[in-house]
Amino acid sequence: MRLLVVGGTGTLGRQIARRALEQGHSVRCLARNPRKGAFLKEWGAEVIQGNLCRPETLPPALADIDAVVDAATARATDSLSIRQVDWQGKVNLIQAAKTAGVERYLFFSILGAEDYPQVPLMEIKSCTEKYLTQVDLNYTIFQLAGFMQGLIGQYAIPILENQSVWMTGESSPTAYMDTQDIAKLALRALEVPATERRTLPLVGPKAWTAAEIIALCERLSGRQARISKVPLGVLRGMRGLTRCFQWTYNISDRLAFAEVLASGKPLTADMSEVYPILGLDPQDVASLESYLQEYFGRILKKLKELDYEQENSQGSKSKKKGLFF
Numbered sequence: 001m002r003l004l005v006v007g008g009t010g011t012l013g014r015q016i017a018r019r020a021l022e023q024g025h026s027v028r029c030l031a032r033n034p035r036k037g038a039f040l041k042e043w044g045a046e047v048i049q050g051n052l053c054r055p056e057t058l059p060p061a062l063a064d065i066d067a068v069v070d071a072a073t074a075r076a077t078d079s080l081s082i083r084q085v086d087w088q089g090k091v092n093l094i095q096a097a098k099t100a101g102v103e104r105y106l107f108f109s110i111l112g113a114e115d116y117p118q119v120p121l122m123e124i125k126s127c128t129e130k131y132l133t134q135v136d137l138n139y140t141i142f143q144l145a146g147f148m149q150g151l152i153g154q155y156a157i158p159i160l161e162n163q164s165v166w167m168t169g170e171s172s173p174t175a176y177m178d179t180q181d182i183a184k185l186a187l188r189a190l191e192v193p194a195t196e197r198r199t200l201p202l203v204g205p206k207a208w209t210a211a212e213i214i215a216l217c218e219r220l221s222g223r224q225a226r227i228s229k230v231p232l233g234v235l236r237g238m239r240g241l242t243r244c245f246q247w248t249y250n251i252s253d254r255l256a257f258a259e260v261l262a263s264g265k266p267l268t269a270d271m272s273e274v275y276p277i278l279g280l281d282p283q284d285v286a287s288l289e290s291y292l293q294e295y296f297g298r299i300l301k302k303l304k305e306l307d308y309e310q311e312n313s314q315g316s317k318s319k320k321k322g323l324f325f
């Protein structure tokens with residue numbers, strides 16, 4: 001198939017582009033800055049310049065495309081707001097895809113989005129889901145919980161570097177999934193007619209609280225976490241403050257996720273219907289234990305090698321810092 005991946009430079013989008021290329025699809029990636037997408041070109045993708053918020057850039061990107069995989073979202077540090085990218089930009093993309101006559105459209109939403117109308121990104125995801133079901137497009141909506149990749153920066157690296165690990169007292173258990181598995185399952189949907197015009201959850205095998213993840217990282221790394229607790233009220237206060245400045249709107253909107261944490265409602269779903277539909281085995285999906293075990297195993301081995309080198313030369317501290325990413 002000829003695929004257009006939107007958000008190919010992002011955490012999930014790059015895994016989708018890589019896997020699609022490995023599977024023999026022809027992949028075009030829409031990138032705001034093609035230089036940032038140079039690695040996608042090296043993998044064999046075509047990279048075309050475009051921006052969801054510049055609708056005139058979308059028809060050329062959609063020419064001769066069979067399926068769109070939309071893995072884009074506003075970056076917290078972006079000058080464009082969540083509303084501009086995740087709502088108006090997505091409406092632009094959906095309309096352009098419909099006009100171009102694409103056969104399939106994959107969209108990534110967030111599990112339980114409809115339950116949090118007070119959280120901007122959740123409200124927008126929920127509206128986009130509804131919009132997609134109303135336009136004449138052959139969509140599949142995947143409702144995701146969280147990415148295992150995000151836990152490396154949040155917990156694993158601070159623990160390895162003996163830095164503070166920040167957590168709120170409350171934490172909704174979340175069924176994190178490896179983005180490589182999300183890519184595998186999502187692309188499989190392109191081959192399965194039973195996924196057409198369906199909304200499916202895509203979550204990991206078990207929901208974890210922050211305290212459980214920290215305990216797991218401590219066990220696997222053999223190091224103790226320096227935990228700093230942020231009261232939820234402080235996050236709410238920061239949200240109010242960041243809302244005062246246009247350039248921190250996206251940060252404010254991200255802080256609104258504190259409300260999701262405060263709900264205590266688990267971000268997880270029953271996947272027993274999804275695996276048979278996709279014709280895949282739940283055993284093929286990484287658990288959080290195996291994902292973090294692989295990460296810490298690799299990093300701790302490298303650290304040992306660097307310590308050995310340090311006996312012979314100076315300056316390995318800076319090398320160690322770069323290693324964790």
Ligand SMILES: NC(=O)c1ccc[n+]([C@@H]2O[C@H](COP(=O)([O-])OP(=O)(O)OC[C@H]3O[C@@H](n4cnc5c(N)ncnc54)[C@H](OP(=O)(O)O)[C@@H]3O)[C@@H](O)[C@H]2O)c1
Nearest residue numbers: 007008009010011012032051052071072073108144146147
């Ligand atoms: N991260 C999670 O835990 C999580 C959980 C549930 C659902 N999701 C959903 O999963 C999807 C992928 O998320 P992610 O974390 O992989 O995203 P990400 O790493 O933040 O990447 C976002 C991507 O969107 C692109 N983008 C942003 N604004 C754009 C615009 N105006 N025009 C074109 N492209 C634009 C970015 O390109 P640049 O390189 O140019 O910035 C980047 O490639 C999103 O729909 C997200 O809402 C994520």
